[in-house]
Amino acid sequence: MNLRDQLASFKNFLSPLAPALPVVMGYLPIGFAYGVLAAAAGMDVFTATLMSLIVFAGSSQLMAVGLISQGLNPWAIIIATFIINLRHLLMSASLSPFLQKWKNREVMAFCAELTDETFGVHSLRFERGELNTSHALGINLICHLAWIAGSLAGVLAGGRIADVRPLGLDYALPAMFIALLILQIRGKTYAGVALAAGGLSMLFWIAGQTQWNVILAAVICAAIAAGVETWRKRPC
Amino acid sequence: MAQTTLLITILGMALVTYLPRLLPAWFLRARSLPPFLAAWLRYIPAAILSALLLPTLLVENGQLNLSGQNLYLWAALPSALVAWKRKSLFLTVLTGMAVVALIRLLAPGS
Numbered sequence: 286m287n288l289r290d291q292l293a294s295f296k297n298f299l300s301p302l303a304p305a306l307p308v309v310m311g312y313l314p315i316g317f318a319y320g321v322l323a324a325a326a327g328m329d330v331f332t333a334t335l336m337s338l339i340v341f342a343g344s345s346q347l348m349a350v351g352l353i354s355q356g357l358n359p360w361a362i363i364i365a366t367f368i369i370n371l372r373h374l375l376m377s378a379s380l381s382p383f384l385q386k387w388k389n390r391e392v393m394a395f396c397a398e399l400t401d402e403t404f405g406v407h408s409l410r411f412e413r414g415e416l417n418t419s420h421a422l423g424i425n426l427i428c429h430l431a432w433i434a435g436s437l438a439g440v441l442a443g444g445r446i447a448d449v450r451p452l453g454l455d456y457a458l459p460a461m462f463i464a465l466l467i468l469q470i471r472g473k474t475y476a477g478v479a480l481a482a483g484g485l486s487m488l489f490w491i492a493g494q495t496q497w498n499v500i501l502a503a504v505i506c507a508a509i510a511a512g513v514e515t516w517r518k519r520p521c
Numbered sequence: 522m523a524q525t526t527l528l529i530t531i532l533g534m535a536l537v538t539y540l541p542r543l544l545p546a547w548f549l550r551a552r553s554l555p556p557f558l559a560a561w562l563r564y565i566p567a568a569i570l571s572a573l574l575l576p577t578l579l580v581e582n583g584q585l586n587l588s589g590q591n592l593y594l595w596a597a598l599p600s601a602l603v604a605w606k607r608k609s610l611f612l613t614v615l616t617g618m619a620v621v622a623l624i625r626l627l628a629p630g631s
Contacts (some may be wrong), residue, residue, distance in 0.1 A: 307610040310618075332527050338537035349534060368538035372569065378545035379565040385550050392550065396543040401573060406610075408566040453622035456596055459577050460617025463597055466570040469548040478564045479571035486572035487579060498573035498576065503569040510568075518556070520547035 301423030307464075308424075309431040311457035312343075316432045319346050320439015326354035330440050337436040338405045341398060341429055345369040372500050376404040383411040391418055398425035402458065405465035441512065474510055482506040597621040 316337065323333035328350065336346055345366040352362045376399055384392055399407075403425050410421070470476050482502045489498035554562070578593045579585060586594075600617040603609070 307614045363533035366534040374541040381549035453618035456621040462574040464613035467604040469567040482568035483575035484573035499572040502572040507564035508570040
């Protein structure tokens with residue numbers, strides 16, 4: 286391999302880094318927070334890291350360590366995890382048209398690391414026609430490694446909690462969602478769907494549906510827009 | 522919680538998290554979808570991102586915060602502007618973090 290080929294393959298190897306970077310910046314501090322809470326709940330390095338390795342779902346992991354510290358029974362924790370993470374059904378379905386040519390094992394690996402954040406990144410890239418399988422898997426892997434590294438650092442730090450607030454790191458993920466959402470708005474209908482889903486999600490939250498607000502709002506608002514679109518395009 | 526119970530809990534959590542992530546992609550990817558379902562899936566990202574984002578901005582410590590003291594809400598304005606103008610995730614994240622860090626520096630306790 287000559288130097289130019291080597292440089293090209295090195296560049297190809299690094300290309301998932303840039304799209305993964307905003308997620309990494311958010312995952313390190315939140316993973317860290319999870320690790321600190323896991324240590325406080327009495328989990329050791331192995332179990333706390335194992336959860337980040339095989340569950341890899343931030344909000345449900347934070348919820349679980351809370352319930353574990355209260356000594357709640359395993360079924361309650363597993364059922365709560367299931368409900369919190371059901372929203373991934375929608376994300377998996379929404380990315381499915383782009384995975385047609387993938388091998389089964391690639392889909393299995395990809396879906397294992399499908400989080401709110403990686404979903405946002407992939408849905409944007411796939412829409413733009415960036416369909417490279419190894420880049421997509423590379424992005425997921427980097428994000429997952431950041432999550433595991435953050436968790437591990439958090440458990441090891443244990444009681445010596447460093448405050449991430451002065452750096453504004455707690456705002457990394459909200460800011461990323463703002464960008465992901467704005468980049469998704471490709472016309473008036475999309476803007477309408479986003480406004481309606483955000484508002485409905487808040488209404489459900491205020492009404493006490495703090496677990497179901499996201500799924501319900503997204504399903505309803507996307508269905509209304511799809512209904513209107515299909516009706517307009519109907520053969521007359 | 523005993524170590525074995527904890528391990529079983531974590532394995533159970535992994536299973537109930539993985540299946541909803543895998544099954545729709547697994548069963549839908551090889552099919553051509555009816556127009557309504559295809560349109561619905563196209564609107565899902567905008568809908569779900571917005572449904573996730575708004576509570577993140579408006580809920581603070583489990584309470585609705587619509588006041589002028591809501592730091593996350595204020596920081597959303599310059600972040601949204603940068604996202605709109607520059608179309609960059611990275612610049613948006615940097616802007617958001619910088620605004621939040623700056624406000625906390627100037628007004629400690631916020």
